[in-house]
Amino acid sequence: MAASILAVDDSASMRQMVAFTLKGAGYDVVEAADGVEALNIAKSRSVNLVITDVNMPNMDGISLIKELRTLPSYKFTPLLMLTTESGADKKQQGKAAGATGWIVKPFNPDQLLNTVKKVLS
Numbered sequence: 123m124a125a126s127i128l129a130v131d132d133s134a135s136m137r138q139m140v141a142f143t144l145k146g147a148g149y150d151v152v153e154a155a156d157g158v159e160a161l162n163i164a165k166s167r168s169v170n171l172v173i174t175d176v177n178m179p180n181m182d183g184i185s186l187i188k189e190l191r192t193l194p195s196y197k198f199t200p201l202l203m204l205t206t207e208s209g210a211d212k213k214q215q216g217k218a219a220g221a222t223g224w225i226v227k228p229f230n231p232d233q234l235l236n237t238v239k240k241v242l243s
Contacts, residue, residue, distance in 0.1 A: 126150040130160040130174035143231045157181025176205040184219045191220035200241035
């Protein structure tokens with residue numbers, strides 16, 4: 123059974139690119155447009171990995187990761203940031219929130235797939 127991945131980004135085109143890349147590699151992808159929608163999805167079903175943007179309306183990615191880490195079923199789930207933010211301060215905030223890794227946009231599909239494979243193994 124394919125691993126399921128929750129892709130969270132307020133940009134529909136970015137979600138489509140991430141989903142296209144992941145689905146092409148055989149993953150089951152669920153999409154959310156912001157942290158609130160992602161949190162609701164995460165509470166209603168189980169996913170093996172969450173990939174989230176940082177800057178989004180309603181709930182940003184760092185707040186989403188903090189909320190997910192409070193849920194027993196997401197305590198050890200890999201949570202990746204995929205964002206244009208590359209500053210050390212933001213990365214530190216992400217790490218402190220519980221992010222597993224950080225990928226800077228624009229992403230290279232091979233890099234994304236290699237990172238996903240690594241955190242899911």
